[in-house]
Amino acid sequence: MKTPPSDPPMFHYNDLAIELHPEVYDPAEDSFLLLENITFDSKDSILDLGTGCGLLALACAYQGAQVVCTDINPFAVQLTRHNIERNRHLLKGHIEIRQGNLFSVLKNNERFTVILFNPPYLPTKKIEKIGGWFDIATEGGPTGLKLAKRFLQGLHKHLQPKGCAYFIFSSLSNRSTLEHYLKNERLSAEIIASHRYDGENLDVYRVTPTG
Numbered sequence: 001m002k003t004p005p006s007d008p009p010m011f012h013y014n015d016l017a018i019e020l021h022p023e024v025y026d027p028a029e030d031s032f033l034l035l036e037n038i039t040f041d042s043k044d045s046i047l048d049l050g051t052g053c054g055l056l057a058l059a060c061a062y063q064g065a066q067v068v069c070t071d072i073n074p075f076a077v078q079l080t081r082h083n084i085e086r087n088r089h090l091l092k093g094h095i096e097i098r099q100g101n102l103f104s105v106l107k108n109n110e111r112f113t114v115i116l117f118n119p120p121y122l123p124t125k126k127i128e129k130i131g132g133w134f135d136i137a138t139e140g141g142p143t144g145l146k147l148a149k150r151f152l153q154g155l156h157k158h159l160q161p162k163g164c165a166y167f168i169f170s171s172l173s174n175r176s177t178l179e180h181y182l183k184n185e186r187l188s189a190e191i192i193a194s195h196r197y198d199g200e201n202l203d204v205y206r207v208t209p210t211g
């Protein structure tokens with residue numbers, strides 16, 4: 001017998017119950033690849049940029065970390081706020097959601113031990129635009145690296161000196177352009193996980209400031 005679709009759509013990740021919304025990116029291979037390869041503990045302060053439905057942020061707060069998460073999409077912010085309330089009793093760490101453009105929602109002196117970003121990374125030519133928030137969640141400009149570049153540029157200001165950042169890179173964008181950005185920002189980088197998916201290779205990069 002077929003299970004009727006849940007209303008509203010939702011899924012479980014460990015004990016967490018996460019609702020979805022048609023205007024918000026549904027967690028996919030990239031989200032889970034990032035989530036399952038980050039290292040943190042309850043002493044960490046974590047910034048999750050472009051949080052979508054809030055999955056990564058909630059999973060970090062579930063383990064006891066202090067989390068700030070952000071998104072430019074007001075539907076994502078509303079949905080994450082709802083998912084925080086729904087799972088509040090399970091969260092050991094404090095979690096806060098803010099709406100805005102990347103690091104602009106932070107105070108000048110706000111720094112984190114871990115920063116996460118699963119950016120919009122598809123080069124404009126490789127996607128069929130459908131308009132609205134879906135394009136904003138997936139399109140990374142002509143090179144696919146428009147948002148990743150701004151993310152890397154903000155790390156020195158908002159990462160603790162001994163902190164680290166994790167992000168997703170897709171083989172559909174240009175690796176030598178990424179390497180150029182990393183060098184410009186004096187960041188040392190390693191690929192800690194990869195996944196071949198539908199003709200595309202996804203990598204998780206871990207980056208740390210070099211000075």
Ligand SMILES: C[S@@+](CC[C@H](N)C(=O)[O-])C[C@H]1O[C@@H](n2cnc3c(N)ncnc32)[C@H](O)[C@@H]1O
Nearest residue numbers: 025027031050051052071072073101102118137
């Ligand atoms: C690929 S989705 C990832 C969502 C979620 N983190 C996950 O892994 O499932 C990218 C997210 O970044 C958000 N976003 C795009 N541009 C942004 C910006 N300039 N500032 C903040 N968030 C942004 C989108 O709204 C979307 O939620």
